[in-house]
Every structure is written in C-alpha cells, then in structure tokens.
Amino acid sequence: MTKRAESKYKINRRLGVNLWGRAKSPLAKREYGPGQHGQRRKQKPTDFGIQLMAKQKLKGYYGNIGEKQFRKYYEEAVRRKGDTSENLIELLERRLDAVIYRMKLAVTPFAARQFVNHGHITVNGRKVNIPSFLVKDGDVIEVKEKSKQLTAVLDAAQSGERDVPEYIQVDHRQMKGTYVRAPKLGDVPYPVQMEPNLVVEFYSR
Structure with a gap:
C-alpha cells in the first residue's frame, strides 16, 4: 500500500x-483511531x-x-x-480536482488531484494541471484524447459507488462534461x- x-x-x-x-474504508474492520492510543475511550468533545x-x-x-x-x-x-x-x-466544489471527482473520472479526490497534476485534463480546450484551479459556470472539462482509454478513468466512470450530481453534466463516452452551476450545501x-x-x-x- x-x-x-x-x-x-x-x-x-x-x-x-x-x-x-467507500466500501474499502478501514472503518469497516476497525472503528477506532490509528496508533496505540486509538482504542481509548473517547471523552466528550x-x-x-x-x-x-x-x-x-x-x-x-x-x-x-x-x-x-x-x-x-x-x-x-x-x-x-x-x-x-x-x-x-x-x-x-469549484476546484478542478473536486470537479473531476464529481464527474466520476477518478475514484477518490486523491486520484483526481494526481490525474490533474499529470496533465490529463483540459478546460475549455486548454490543458490545466493545477488541481486548485477554480472552474467557472459553463466551463467544459474534458479528458485529453490520449488519456481517455486509461484503465483508471474507465474504471472510475463505470463505478457504481457514486452518482454525478445535478450541477455537473457528463458524457462518459466522450469523457467530457460541463460545470453547470455552483451548488448549495444541500446539493453536494x-x-x-x-x-x-x-x-x-x-x-x-
């Protein structure tokens, strides 16, 4: 690991x-914190x-x-x-790595950040490799052509763990989507x- x-x-x-x-969360097996003191009785915060x-x-x-x-x-x-x-x-939610995660082009926010860092994403046709880049309403986000068949992307798009929220539109066949609007807390x-x-x-x- x-x-x-x-x-x-x-x-x-x-x-x-x-x-x-995620189903792989370690909490499924160990519902306590990491380290030698993880199993201590919790005090009222x-x-x-x-x-x-x-x-x-x-x-x-x-x-x-x-x-x-x-x-x-x-x-x-x-x-x-x-x-x-x-x-x-x-x-x-406007961060590019968060948008990639919401579009189901990566299985975790960590994977989304790495995917953007490695230059696999374009915004309105221009390559952007900054995960903290803030996407605007109407921006078109797309996986670069040579990256569309990467196993990690295909697996993420086909995953049943999550759904794409309403404030983002995605075509997983083209690996392309649009950031429609900014969400409210209840939309996320x-x-x-x-x-x-x-x-x-x-x-x-």
Whole structure:
C-alpha cells in the first residue's frame, strides 16, 4: 500500500467516519483511531473540538488540503457576498480536482488531484494541471484524447459507488462534461454530514 493510501485511510480512522463512503474504508474492520492510543475511550468533545473536527472533515474530504490554502478559501468566502459557509462549499466544489471527482473520472479526490497534476485534463480546450484551479459556470472539462482509454478513468466512470450530481453534466463516452452551476450545501452528495457553519465559527473565534 502506498504512503498516500495509508494516510488517506488514517484520515478516515482518525475522524471516525467513512469520509468518502467507500466500501474499502478501514472503518469497516476497525472503528477506532490509528496508533496505540486509538482504542481509548473517547471523552466528550469541547465546542472547540467539535469545530476543529468539522474543519478536519472538510479539509480531509477534498484530498487533505493544506491549512494555509484552506484558510485562504475561508477568507475568500468571508469576502464574498452571501452566507459564508455556503460560499466556502462553493469554492471547494469549484476546484478542478473536486470537479473531476464529481464527474466520476477518478475514484477518490486523491486520484483526481494526481490525474490533474499529470496533465490529463483540459478546460475549455486548454490543458490545466493545477488541481486548485477554480472552474467557472459553463466551463467544459474534458479528458485529453490520449488519456481517455486509461484503465483508471474507465474504471472510475463505470463505478457504481457514486452518482454525478445535478450541477455537473457528463458524457462518459466522450469523457467530457460541463460545470453547470455552483451548488448549495444541500446539493453536494457528501456521504457524511458536513458542517461548514462550524468551520466558520472555528476561524472567526
């Protein structure tokens, strides 16, 4: 197992949730945290602990985004008009790697990030290899022609683990899709409950 896969599974166990809703989650076998202290009885979390957990879940879900970058998303969400927690979800769902994951062109957010990094994706006909690139409404995202027959892409597209949400249109025969609109929190198919309002409380302390 790769270090990336190991760290991914540790995120699940540390947070105590099947973050991506996958059948392979280690929580199916071990419902406790990693390490020698993982089986200790859990204490009732403080308000700070609850807010921190909400932040860690959201960061982890999108491929374990770094703290510096995640805080920038929060600051941009505050700057924009409207509900800050909804703005934060919108920014995260506009990330190119998140869009690739939603389009079912990769089995996990980690795989989506790697797929973009390796230059397999175009946006409006131009190659983009930056996973954090923010997609706009109406943008056309496509797998490069020479990459359309990659086993990993075909397996992801045919997977029955997830459905493509309504705010994205996809043609898996052409490996091409359109980002229709930004979603609201209720539109995003999270396998576990996300609480961006607690993330906002965490940063606004």
